[in-house]
Amino acid sequence: MMRTLLALAVFLLPASGEPKRILVQNLPPAEVHELQKTAPEGVTVVPVSTADLRSELATADGLIGALNAGLLKTAPRLKWVQTLSAGVERMPLAELRARGVTLTNARIVMGPNIADHALALLLTLTRQINRAQGGKAKQQWDRDGYQLVELSGKTAVIIGAGGIGMQIAQRAKGFGMKVIGVDPKDIPYTPLLDETVTPDRLDEVLPRADVVFVSAPHTPRSEHMMGPRQFDLMKQGAYFVAVSRGKLYDAGALVKALDSGRLAGAGLDVTDPEPLPPGHPLWQFQNTVITPHIAGHSDLMPARRLELFRENVRRFAAGSPLLNVVDLEKGY
Numbered sequence: 303m304m305r306t307l308l309a310l311a312v313f314l315l316p317a318s319g320e321p322k323r324i325l326v327q328n329l330p331p332a333e334v335h336e337l338q339k340t341a342p343e344g345v346t347v348v349p350v351s352t353a354d355l356r357s358e359l360a361t362a363d364g365l366i367g368a369l370n371a372g373l374l375k376t377a378p379r380l381k382w383v384q385t386l387s388a389g390v391e392r393m394p395l396a397e398l399r400a401r402g403v404t405l406t407n408a409r410i411v412m413g414p415n416i417a418d419h420a421l422a423l424l425l426t427l428t429r430q431i432n433r434a435q436g437g438k439a440k441q442q443w444d445r446d447g448y449q450l451v452e453l454s455g456k457t458a459v460i461i462g463a464g465g466i467g468m469q470i471a472q473r474a475k476g477f478g479m480k481v482i483g484v485d486p487k488d489i490p491y492t493p494l495l496d497e498t499v500t501p502d503r504l505d506e507v508l509p510r511a512d513v514v515f516v517s518a519p520h521t522p523r524s525e526h527m528m529g530p531r532q533f534d535l536m537k538q539g540a541y542f543v544a545v546s547r548g549k550l551y552d553a554g555a556l557v558k559a560l561d562s563g564r565l566a567g568a569g570l571d572v573t574d575p576e577p578l579p580p581g582h583p584l585w586q587f588q589n590t591v592i593t594p595h596i597a598g599h600s601d602l603m604p605a606r607r608l609e610l611f612r613e614n615v616r617r618f619a620a621g622s623p624l625l626n627v628v629d630l631e632k633g634y
Contacts, residue, residue: 321346327367342619371397391520399630406626410465411607415600417469420545423569426591454478459511462518508535519634520547533559539566548574557583571597
C-alpha cells in the first residue's frame with residue numbers, strides 16, 4: 303500500500319525540466335533587470351548582444367527583440383518572438399508561420415506618443431508655426447501674411463484605425479473634428495469615429511478630408527495606398543500627415559501634390575526612402591514639416607512597453623494567450 307501511494311505521489315509531481323529561456327535584445331539594462339526580477343518561476347531572462355544572438359538562440363524558447371530567417375533556423379526551440387516596435391514588416395513572417403512561432407508586437411503602447419506627434423505635425427502646419435520659426439531664426443517680428451486654420455468642424459480621414467489610429471481619433475475629436483476611419487477590420491461602434499469604411503472605399507472619402515492621417519501598418523496590400531490618384535482626389539487646401547511607415551504613400555505623387563499647390567502642407571515622420579537623403583524634393587517645400595522617425599519615442603512609452611513585456615513573459619510561462627499577437631498571414 304505504501305509503495306502504491308509513493309508511486310502515485312511521484313506521478314502527480316510536476317515534471318522537472320529546464321527553465322524556459324527568454325532572450326532580451328536591445329533593451330536598457332534597467333529594463334532587463336526589471337524583467338529578470340519579475341520573471342515567474344521556471345523562466346530565465348537572458349540579456350544578449352546582437353553578436354551573441356546566433357549562439358544563444360540554440361537554446362532559447364522566447365526572444366524579445368528581432369531576428370531574420372537565417373537566425374530562425376538556428377533556434378529549434380523558439381516558440382515566441384516579441385518585437386520592440388509596432389511594425390513587423392522586417393520580420394520573417396512566412397518562416398515564423400511555417401514554424402508555428404507566435405509573434406507579438408508593441409502596438410497600442412506606442413499609440414499615445416505617436417498620436418501626439420501626428421497632431422503636433424498638423425498643428426505646426428495649420429498654425430503656421432513652421433513659418434514663425436523661420437522668422438525666429440532671422441529675429442524678425444513679422445505678422446503679415448499668416449493664414450491660420452482652426453481644426454473645429456474639419457474632417458479627418460485616418461488610414462489605419464488600430465492602436466495608433468484610434469489615439470489620433472481621440473485627439474482629433476478633442477479638437478472638434480469629424481473623424482472617418484479606414485480599416486479592414488469590422489470596428490465596433492465607438493464615439494471616436496463618426497464613420498468607418500474599408501480600404502477599398504478609401505477613394506470615396508478622400509475628397510471629404512481636410513486632413514489625411516496615415517497610421518496603418520506596412521504590408522504588400524497597404525503599400526502606396528496613397529498614390530497619384532488618391533492625392534488627386536484630395537480637396538484643395540487639405541493636409542497630409544504620415545506617422546506609421548513611409549511606404550504607404552507614393553513620395554513622388556506627394557511631391558506633385560505639394561508642387562501644384564493642391565495640398566496646404568504635409569507633416570512627415572516617415573518617408574521612403576528613409577533616411578530621406580539630401581537633395582530629395584520633399585526637403586524643398588516651406589509647407590512640409592519633416593521629423594526623423596521619432597514619433598515612437600517619449601518619456602512614458604518605455605514604461606508601457608515594459609509592462610507589456612512583463613505581462614507577456616508571465617503569460618508565456620503559464621501557457622496563456624499572449625497580448626498583441628500578430629496575424630502572420632496579414633502582417634499586422
